Amino acid sequence: MATRLSINEIRYIIDGVEQDFRTDGRAAEDYRHVELESRVLPNTNGSARCKLGKTEVLVGIKAEVVDVDVHAPHIGKLVITADCSAVASPKFVGKGSEALENDLTNILSFIYHSTETLPLKELCILPGKSCWQLNVDVLFVQCGGNLFDVASIALKAALHNTTLPKVRVSGEGIEMEMEVADDPYHVWKLDVSNWPICITLYQIGCSFAVDPSEEEVACSEGYVHVGVLPSGDVSSMEKSGAGNIDPTVLLEMVEVGVRVGEDIHNQLDKQLEAEKSLAKL
Amino acid sequence: MATEILSAEGLRCDGRRPQEMRKLKCELGVSEGADGSAIVEQGYTKVLVSVFGPHECANRTARNHERAIISCSYNFASFGAAVRKKKMTADKKTTEVGVMIQNTFEAAVMLEKFPKSQIDIYVQVLQGDGGERCVAINATTLALINAGIPLKDYVCACAATVFQDSVLLDINNLEESYRGPLFMLAVMPQTESIVQLQLDHRLHNDHLDKVVRETIQGCRDIKVLLDRQVKEWTVEAAAAYEIKPRV
Numbered sequence: 001m002a003t004r005l006s007i008n009e010i011r012y013i014i015d016g017v018e019q020d021f022r023t024d025g026r027a028a029e030d031y032r033h034v035e036l037e038s039r040v041l042p043n044t045n046g047s048a049r050c051k052l053g054k055t056e057v058l059v060g061i062k063a064e065v066v067d068v069d070v071h072a073p074h075i076g077k078l079v080i081t082a083d084c085s086a087v088a089s090p091k092f093v094g095k096g097s098e099a100l101e102n103d104l105t106n107i108l109s110f111i112y113h114s115t116e117t118l119p120l121k122e123l124c125i126l127p128g129k130s131c132w133q134l135n136v137d138v139l140f141v142q143c144g145g146n147l148f149d150v151a152s153i154a155l156k157a158a159l160h161n162t163t164l165p166k167v168r169v170s171g172e173g174i175e176m177e178m179e180v181a182d183d184p185y186h187v188w189k190l191d192v193s194n195w196p197i198c199i200t201l202y203q204i205g206c207s208f209a210v211d212p213s214e215e216e217v218a219c220s221e222g223y224v225h226v227g228v229l230p231s232g233d234v235s236s237m238e239k240s241g242a243g244n245i246d247p248t249v250l251l252e253m254v255e256v257g258v259r260v261g262e263d264i265h266n267q268l269d270k271q272l273e274a275e276k277s278l279a280k281l
Numbered sequence: 282m283a284t285e286i287l288s289a290e291g292l293r294c295d296g297r298r299p300q301e302m303r304k305l306k307c308e309l310g311v312s313e314g315a316d317g318s319a320i321v322e323q324g325y326t327k328v329l330v331s332v333f334g335p336h337e338c339a340n341r342t343a344r345n346h347e348r349a350i351i352s353c354s355y356n357f358a359s360f361g362a363a364v365r366k367k368k369m370t371a372d373k374k375t376t377e378v379g380v381m382i383q384n385t386f387e388a389a390v391m392l393e394k395f396p397k398s399q400i401d402i403y404v405q406v407l408q409g410d411g412g413e414r415c416v417a418i419n420a421t422t423l424a425l426i427n428a429g430i431p432l433k434d435y436v437c438a439c440a441a442t443v444f445q446d447s448v449l450l451d452i453n454n455l456e457e458s459y460r461g462p463l464f465m466l467a468v469m470p471q472t473e474s475i476v477q478l479q480l481d482h483r484l485h486n487d488h489l490d491k492v493v494r495e496t497i498q499g500c501r502d503i504k505v506l507l508d509r510q511v512k513e514w515t516v517e518a519a520a521a522y523e524i525k526p527r528v
Contacts, residue, residue: 042325043408044360054313058407060360081367086354086403087331088314090339093354093403137359141329141405142314 005218013219014205022216028209029260034153036268038161038275045134046162050154053213054144057151059136059158065125065167065180066133075115076123076131080108080138082151088143100143103240107148108138108155110236111198111227117235119191125167126176132164145214148225152198153268159195160272163187196227196235197264199257203245208253210260224253228261230269286444286459294455295324302439302451302499305506307420309427309514317428321420324453325410330420332428334400343399348392353383353402355417361409363454378414379404385418385438385467385477391431400430411453412440418467418477419503426511434469435507436476439499441466443488450499464492468500 005013016022026032032053041047044060051057069077082104084097091097112118123132136158138151165181166188181187201208202220212220221243227236234254239245245253285294292298303324312318315331322328338344339352355378359366382402390400402424404417415438422436441450442461449456457463462484467477484492512528519526 041360041408043363043410047360056312058358060358062360062365064365081359083359085329085358085405086356087312087318087329087405090333090401090403093401135359135365137365139358139360139405139407142312144314 005215009215010219013216017204017209017216018207020207022209024213026211028207029256031149031211031260031264036153036157036271038157038272045164046158046160048154048157048161050150050157051142052146052150052153052211054142055140055147055150056142057147057154058139058141059151059154060139061158061162062135062137063132063162063164064135065130065178068124068127068129068131072115073128074124075120077133078112078118078120078136079133080112080136080155081105082108082138082140084140084143088140092143104138104140104147104151107225107238107240108151108198110238111148111152111196111225112155114227114235117194117196117229117233119194122190125178126169129176130178134159134162145217146200146211148198148200149211152196153264156192156195156197156268157272159190160192161275162190164190194229194231196229197261197268199226199228199261199264200224201226201253201257202241203243203249203253206249208249208256210256224250224257226254226257226261228258228265230262230265232258232262234258286456286461287447287449291447293449295453299447299449300495300499302502303453305503307423307507307510309423309510310518315424315428317424317426317430319420319423319427320407321416321423323412323416323419323451325408326412326416326453327406327408328413328416328420329405329407330417330424331403331405332400332421332424332430333403334428335395335398335430336401338397338399344397347396349390349395349398349400351383351387351390351392351400351402353379353386353404355379355382355404355406357406357409357413361406378417381414381477381479382417382421385436386421386425388476389422389432389434389436389469390425391433394431400425409454411455411457412451412465414438414465414479415440415451415467419507423507423511427514434471435504436467437470437500437503437507438465438467438477439496439503440464441492441496441499443484443492446488448488448492448495450495462488462492464496466493466496466500468497470501470504473497 317332418438463481
């Protein structure tokens with residue numbers, strides 16, 4: 001993923017971002033064309049494929065019934081694992097991808113770990129005993145910059161079409177039993193109206209931009225991940241990468257992040273609704 | 282169990298006849314970052330292969346002065362199987378499949394054309410429903426063609442099993458798990474030379490000839506479909522340069 005640029009190219013890219021006119025003609029707040037496909041993996045409870053620029057991600061969600069966490073007995077669990085396939089680059093063979101995968105797993109888990117914002121209560125089956133655990137596997141098939149945003153868009157789409165079997169709870173007290181439905185049509189879907197997506201803003205020169213190309217990432221110093229909810233609230237924030245960020249610039253970044261995030265949520269929701277009308281499940 | 286594999290009417294669990302292959306869908310050039318790539322889907326088994334190279338050998342001690350070397354890595358996605366599999370690096374089984382694919386293509390690629398170089402083949406199984414090794418080999422053939430690496434011939438692979446004296450071709454996950462013989466064959470269809478052969482469990486000697494013949498036929502059928510897709514892709518790719526190739 002390392003691109004080698006000359007000093008003049010770097011200057012050109014930085015000037016472009018600062019003047020709100022990037023090398024490909026986009027403004028600092030513009031995203032490239034997003035390609036999204038849902039339910040691509042029949043073996044999973046929910047899945048999606050998202051392609052943005054040169055990055056392509058496959059998200060598969062598999063659910064299983066597990067024991068509740070002792071510290072949080074009334075909610076379900078969400079476990080996110082990122083995997084960079086060797087198919088994306090020879091650098092990812094064997095242990096080569098470990099550093100990047102850890103980074104991705106940590107940031108994505110961080111964006112999606114807030115128990116106050118996420119409706120994890122829905123996933124509880126028997127309070128204090130059993131709950132659903134959603135195992136989210138994010139597979140990067142092509143890596144070309146802006147990995148976190150693409151992953152979170154695909155994740156939201158995958159959650160949107162995740163179907164979980166209905167569980168019938170019978171009995172009382174200690175004798176409570178649960179029966180997971182066998183019928184593939186006896187399912188229920190999650191409410192994704194309050195799940196965040198990650199918007200990453202990269203500081204380039206004195207300004208910042210979203211959805212950078214690989215060359216723009218090479219010119220950036222430091223980036224901020226903002227978890228944006230559909231309501232426009234910020235659920236989490238983290239600064240990464242090497243480089244200092246000015247506090248006033250940071251406030252602007254968050255503002256832009258929220259604006260862009262709300263827009264993406266709107267468009268994504270519209271597309272997902274349109275998709276729902278195509279399939280009858 | 283017996284009726285699940287082959288019913289009284291002679292139909293398999295997914296409604297196919299014994300010699301019927303699964304629906305094959307393939308596409309070349311799916312991954313822009315790679316030199317060559319392809320996705321092949323047979324039934325519910327979906328495999329993505331990327332090829333990088335020929336490029337300079339990463340490991341100077343492994344370099345061969347007369348021919349290129351092939352390095353292959355095989356990976357199964359966590360969400361690929363019916364039961365979720367946590368990612369394990371260098372799992373013995375996956376390493377073995379990687380070596381098998383490497384050996385297969387060392388026989389098929391014209392390695393003498395690229396001395397001192399390395400060709401990387403990366404296989405990612407996105408969905409597994411039986412026959413993943415075969416689909417991987419078919420996808421690798423297409424990815425190598427997409428990368429422009431010269432091959433002696435297509436390498437097509439097919440897996441089969443024998444049940445109640447019938448040969449079942451292109452087996453799915455259920456048919457793989459009933460503990461019958463698992464016969465995999467990779468063939469270069471034009472010369473009908475066998476590049477790879479693997480048999481698990483027990484196969485009666487009487488059935489051997491029949492299984493080999495029918496599996497070779499299965500491989501030939503796969504070649505027809507792969508070839509059709511390659512020609513389609515060639516015409517499309519050439520059209521971008523306003524060339525009309527003769528296919």
